[in-house]
Amino acid sequence: MEKKFEQAIAELEDIVKQLQNGDLTLDESMDKFKIGVELANHCNKQLQEAEKSITMLVEQSDGTMIRQEIDT
Amino acid sequence: MQTNAITVTQLNKYVKEKLATDEYLQNVLVKGELSNLKVHYTGHIYFTLKDENSLLKGVMFKAYAGNLKFKPEDGMSVIIFGTVSVFERDGIYQIYCKDMMLDGVGVLYAKYEELKKKLEAQGMFNVSHKKKIPTYASEIGVITSQTGSVIRDIINVSLRRNPNVHINLIPSAVQGEGAKEQIVRAIKKFNELNNVDVIILARGGGSLEDLWPFNEEIVAQAIYDSQIPVISAVGHETDFSISDFVADLRAPTPSAAAELAVADVNETKWKIENYKNNMKILLTKKLNEMKHRFDRVKLSPVFENPLSNIQTKQQILDNDIKNLSYAIEKIYSNNKTRFVELTSILDSISPLKTLQRGYTVTQSLEGKIIKKSLDVNKSDKLKLQFVDGTRLVEVLD
Numbered sequence: 013m014e015k016k017f018e019q020a021i022a023e024l025e026d027i028v029k030q031l032q033n034g035d036l037t038l039d040e041s042m043d044k045f046k047i048g049v050e051l052a053n054h055c056n057k058q059l060q061e062a063e064k065s066i067t068m069l070v071e072q073s074d075g076t077m078i079r080q081e082i083d084t
Numbered sequence: 085m086q087t088n089a090i091t092v093t094q095l096n097k098y099v100k101e102k103l104a105t106d107e108y109l110q111n112v113l114v115k116g117e118l119s120n121l122k123v124h125y126t127g128h129i130y131f132t133l134k135d136e137n138s139l140l141k142g143v144m145f146k147a148y149a150g151n152l153k154f155k156p157e158d159g160m161s162v163i164i165f166g167t168v169s170v171f172e173r174d175g176i177y178q179i180y181c182k183d184m185m186l187d188g189v190g191v192l193y194a195k196y197e198e199l200k201k202k203l204e205a206q207g208m209f210n211v212s213h214k215k216k217i218p219t220y221a222s223e224i225g226v227i228t229s230q231t232g233s234v235i236r237d238i239i240n241v242s243l244r245r246n247p248n249v250h251i252n253l254i255p256s257a258v259q260g261e262g263a264k265e266q267i268v269r270a271i272k273k274f275n276e277l278n279n280v281d282v283i284i285l286a287r288g289g290g291s292l293e294d295l296w297p298f299n300e301e302i303v304a305q306a307i308y309d310s311q312i313p314v315i316s317a318v319g320h321e322t323d324f325s326i327s328d329f330v331a332d333l334r335a336p337t338p339s340a341a342a343e344l345a346v347a348d349v350n351e352t353k354w355k356i357e358n359y360k361n362n363m364k365i366l367l368t369k370k371l372n373e374m375k376h377r378f379d380r381v382k383l384s385p386v387f388e389n390p391l392s393n394i395q396t397k398q399q400i401l402d403n404d405i406k407n408l409s410y411a412i413e414k415i416y417s418n419n420k421t422r423f424v425e426l427t428s429i430l431d432s433i434s435p436l437k438t439l440q441r442g443y444t445v446t447q448s449l450e451g452k453i454i455k456k457s458l459d460v461n462k463s464d465k466l467k468l469q470f471v472d473g474t475r476l477v478e479v480l481d
Contacts, residue, residue: 018220031366066251
């Protein structure tokens with residue numbers, strides 16, 4: 013399962029904050045930067061994957077719900 | 085003509101008696117809107133009941149007013165039960181109200197106020213209970229009518245902001261019989277499935293009666309109990325429903341709800357780009373900081389001129405040596421002066437000076453100085469020391 017967007021961007025924000033604080037060592041900064049860029053790219057990729065899905069949940073007689081696409 | 089005239093009082097009394105004989109006017113139900121309402125200090129209530137075309141004066145005596153379950157106010161639609169009669173002094177007829185109840189919207193409005201007060205007292209509107217709406221929800225739950233513009237608006241706005249978002253609709257009636265139960269079921273279903281990040285509960289504009297399901301206590305309770313954040317978007321901007329107060333967030337319209345639930349993708353992209361730039365700037369800053377630190381160390385005198393320390397010490401040493409030799413020289417020269425002085429003193433007291441004046445020093449051959457003549461015998465050989473040398477002599481006598 014891919015990392016959820018919300019979590020990824022929260023981690024990215026945290027890294028920016030840590031870098032801003034400036035009390036990381038150079039090595040740590042480089043590592044964080046690398047992870048940060050990966051997170052940013054990951055987020056961007058997720059944003060570009062437009063897959064548009066609009067579904068309606070329709071209840072069946074046995075109480076289960078099935079997904080049904082809605083035309084837009 | 086004159087003889088047939090009656091007084092005003094008599095006439096008013098007559099009309100009053102006439103009305104009193106009319107069965108229908110004794111117990112009449114009349115509906116209208118309250119206006120000019122005044123509560124007299126005696127506790128009697130005076131008002132005018134009106135509709136679009138007519139006015140009717142009314143009074144409700146304290147004995148009856150005390151039984152009212154609501155506080156009558158101007159603008160309320162009410163149904164009045166009472167007797168129509170004449171107020172002789174003013175020559176007007178009015179309704180003597182025995183009971184009053186809220187009519188239609190008025191009833192609903194009072195119920196709304198009552199429930200709102202009750203739920204507020206129970207803490208159901210407390211800000212502390214409100215859940216945060218996720219900033220980047222990707223699964224949006226919607227509860228509204230399957231047809232109509234509301235779901236269209238939500239889909240349009242959501243997809244315009246982020247084409248990647250998923251919209252999950254659980255269709256529900258949003259007015260009339262059974263609507264409240266369907267809404268409650270839908271909220272519970274989303275919580276059961278736990279497949280959405282946020283729920284939008286929406287309905288377009290309508291009358292208070294139309295919006296009524298959103299003012300039902302069971303709907304309020306379901307929203308309160310939902311583990312998934314709920315955005316309530318009911319009616320127009322000016323409509324407030326109970327669900328708006330209980331929900332984690334109120335949106336003025338369904339479209340606004342979609343805007344609140346779905347982050348704009350371009351804004352988000354811009355934000356991420358910004359974060360990336362910030363990180364680059366911060367890392368570059370860090371690198372420069374390190375470089376400067378390195379430069380500072382590199383430029384420190386220890387590295388710049390490693391001999392400088394030795395040179396300094398050398399200089400101090402040289403100086404010391406110089407001072408030392410100077411001191412010695414000084415001692416030497418002082419002593420030399422003293423030597424010359426002493427020599428001259430010595431010279432002045434030297435026996436040689438005496439010898440120069442013509443004296444001689446008599447010595448035995450062994451060099452012992454002889455001071456008395458008695459120390460010498462005949463034929464002794466002696467040394468005579470002259471100023472310019474020594475001669476041997478013999479004693480003759």
